[in-house]
Amino acid sequence: MCSANCLRRRAHPSTSEEGRPLKTSAILSVRKVAEREKKWLEKEQQARYDAGELPSFDPATAPIRNDEWTCASIPEVIADRRVEITGPVERKMIINALNCGAKMFMADFEDSLAPTWENIVRGQINLRDAVNGTISYEDKARNKVYKLNDKTAVLLVRPRGWHLPEAHIEIDGEPATGALVDFALYFYHNHATFRAKHKQSGPFFYLPKMQHSREAAVWNAVFERAQDTLGVPRGSIRATVLIETLPAVFQMHEILYELRNHSAGLNCGRWDYIFSFIKTVRAHGDRLLPDRVQVGMTQHFLKSYTELLIQTCHKRGVHAMGGMAAQIPIRDNKLANDRATALVRADKLREVLAGHDGTWAAHPGLISVVLDVFNENMPGPNQVHVKREDVSVSNGDLLQMPKGVRTLEGLRLNTRVGIQYLAAWLSGTGSVPLYNLMEDAATAEISRVQNWQWIKYGAVLDGELVPTTVTKELFHRVLGEEMARVEREVGSEKFVNGRYQEAAKLFAKQCLTENLDDFLTLDAYRYIVRIVPGSRL
Numbered sequence: 001m002c003s004a005n006c007l008r009r010r011a012h013p014s015t016s017e018e019g020r021p022l023k024t025s026a027i028l029s030v031r032k033v034a035e036r037e038k039k040w041l042e043k044e045q046q047a048r049y050d051a052g053e054l055p056s057f058d059p060a061t062a063p064i065r066n067d068e069w070t071c072a073s074i075p076e077v078i079a080d081r082r083v084e085i086t087g088p089v090e091r092k093m094i095i096n097a098l099n100c101g102a103k104m105f106m107a108d109f110e111d112s113l114a115p116t117w118e119n120i121v122r123g124q125i126n127l128r129d130a131v132n133g134t135i136s137y138e139d140k141a142r143n144k145v146y147k148l149n150d151k152t153a154v155l156l157v158r159p160r161g162w163h164l165p166e167a168h169i170e171i172d173g174e175p176a177t178g179a180l181v182d183f184a185l186y187f188y189h190n191h192a193t194f195r196a197k198h199k200q201s202g203p204f205f206y207l208p209k210m211q212h213s214r215e216a217a218v219w220n221a222v223f224e225r226a227q228d229t230l231g232v233p234r235g236s237i238r239a240t241v242l243i244e245t246l247p248a249v250f251q252m253h254e255i256l257y258e259l260r261n262h263s264a265g266l267n268c269g270r271w272d273y274i275f276s277f278i279k280t281v282r283a284h285g286d287r288l289l290p291d292r293v294q295v296g297m298t299q300h301f302l303k304s305y306t307e308l309l310i311q312t313c314h315k316r317g318v319h320a321m322g323g324m325a326a327q328i329p330i331r332d333n334k335l336a337n338d339r340a341t342a343l344v345r346a347d348k349l350r351e352v353l354a355g356h357d358g359t360w361a362a363h364p365g366l367i368s369v370v371l372d373v374f375n376e377n378m379p380g381p382n383q384v385h386v387k388r389e390d391v392s393v394s395n396g397d398l399l400q401m402p403k404g405v406r407t408l409e410g411l412r413l414n415t416r417v418g419i420q421y422l423a424a425w426l427s428g429t430g431s432v433p434l435y436n437l438m439e440d441a442a443t444a445e446i447s448r449v450q451n452w453q454w455i456k457y458g459a460v461l462d463g464e465l466v467p468t469t470v471t472k473e474l475f476h477r478v479l480g481e482e483m484a485r486v487e488r489e490v491g492s493e494k495f496v497n498g499r500y501q502e503a504a505k506l507f508a509k510q511c512l513t514e515n516l517d518d519f520l521t522l523d524a525y526r527y528i529v530r531i532v533p534g535s536r537l
């Protein structure tokens with residue numbers, strides 16, 4: 001068997017040859033390494049896909065995929081993760097999430113948070129109070145005080161992805177990296193309390209939007225550096241990586257390998273994964289997805305991805321976490337609520353039977369539904385012992401196009417949802433209920449890139465009496481009509497006082513651009529920055 005160093009060299013042949021070690025001696029250089037890796041991903045990896053290549057397994061890292069090795073053993077406090085509630089780092093929601101009966105709570109600086117400076121700083125204060133056990137909140141209008149129960153969920157924190165800067169902190173004249181700001185503030189303020197409480201384990205993290213194991217190597221260097229600096233034993237930090245980009249699904253063993261001393265497994269981030277699928281094949285005009293509502297988890301490419309993730313995690317001795325069903329409780333319609341609950345139950349049943357060790361829930365009202373499914377089908381704390389050696393997944397399986405139709409209603413819904421989400425985001429709210437579904441940055445991104453893809457390649461719509469192609473003109477007509485509909489639905493006062501017009505302009509620009517922008521939120525971030533140090537953003 002290859003030694004660890006040999007595997008590392010094979011995994012990153014350019015890294016050692018070019019004398020650019022990923023282990024760095026200062027946070028500043030970690031930031032620079034992160035920037036360099038980001039540029040590599042954008043300029044080299046995506047450029048190959050744009051030239052016609054499709055993502056695939058890397059022959060250079062075959063030894064990592066084929067050799068026998070496992071990640072460090074799972075700490076007891078996170079051995080049972082059958083239900084994880086997720087939500088933004090908002091004070092009341094944090095208390096509700098910690099109290100709701102879920103095993104874990106993923107507190108989110110990412111998909112469900114609009115990263116205004118206020119949200120970021122308040123979020124850190126809220127989390128510090130939560131870890132200390134002192135968090136409380138008074139809702140004066142409802143005369144209700146929120147406090148923690150005796151028994152609460154274990155906290156996991158998801159920092160922003162590498163792509164987002166933090167404009168309000170400047171280092172050497174450059175905006176700081178959002179991911180590092182979120183990680184470092186939380187780790188610095190909470191590591192001692194956290195570890196004292198959880199038998200020397202933690203803090204725990206989720207790492208989003210990774211595309212390559214090189215990013216995992218950067219995170220591992222960040223963890224080592226942070227632990228060493230504060231005298232925390234290496235391996236105390238544990239992180240679950242979201243596999244939510246198409247390139248990353250071909251890198252799962254490699255990602256776990258880089259993080260093997262800090263890993264808590266992988267998670268199927270289905271919404272960003274669908275977004276990334278479209279983004280990665282943006283130059284492939286023959287790969288147009290059907291309506292967003294039809295791209296469900298039973299489509300072959302998504303089923304293959306989840307099964308391969310389970311097999312990979314269990315081979316390496318860590319958790320394979322399921323993802324988020326978008327349905328949320330519908331208070332005013334029992335029939336619709338029963339239907340939504342049944343869809344969540346079916347999604348969770350599929351996950352537990354496939355071998356997932358736990359999953360996500362979007363709302364406290366769904367915890368008992370999800371818990372029941374896992375309790376009935378997973379007697380132990382997890383099912384890491386279920387190896388799924390029967391699973392055999394090829395490039396073709398992971399890249400198989402989903403089946404379904406492209407409709408005018410799909411274009412309309414994407415537009416209606418994209419604009420309303422963006423209007424909320426620009427006003428400081430990063431997750432919202434729209435048409436009885438949870439919408440966040442990842443789901444909104446699907447709406448944006450799907451519209452872009454259909455316009456760019458002139459998708460022919462199904463089900464129209466007269467053959468209809470998606471053109472810029474059709475999109476403009478749909479935009480106008482959907483804005484009128486949104487105004488009717490939300491009421492004129494909210495429409496006029498909200499940021500709907502700005503959102504529509506931004507969304508349209510993003511759908512109509514010749515070259516697809518990487519992230520909607522990166523463009524939108526300019527509109528929520530309060531201070532621009534050095535006006536460099």
Ligand SMILES: CC(=O)SCCNC(=O)CCNC(=O)[C@H](O)C(C)(C)COP(=O)(O)OP(=O)(O)OC[C@H]1O[C@@H](n2cnc3c(N)ncnc32)[C@H](O)[C@@H]1OP(=O)(O)O
Nearest residue numbers: 086087093096097111112271324362363431432433438442
């Ligand atoms: C693709 C991904 O990345 S998925 C992960 C990221 N996305 C998320 O985490 C979304 C999490 N969910 C949410 O943000 C919310 O559930 C929403 C926006 C979808 C719906 O929120 P609301 O409209 O406020 O729901 P609703 O009015 O039914 O809430 C009822 C109560 O539950 C609370 N609640 C709802 N969702 C959550 C949650 N996820 N965590 C904690 N509390 C919650 C509300 O604060 C409210 O509390 P209260 O009765 O004490 O006032």
Ligand SMILES: O=CC(=O)O
Nearest residue numbers: 269270271272442
């Ligand atoms: O972060 C989760 C996702 O589905 O995206």
Ligand SMILES: [Mg+2]
Nearest residue numbers: 111269272442
């Ligand atoms: Mg995501």
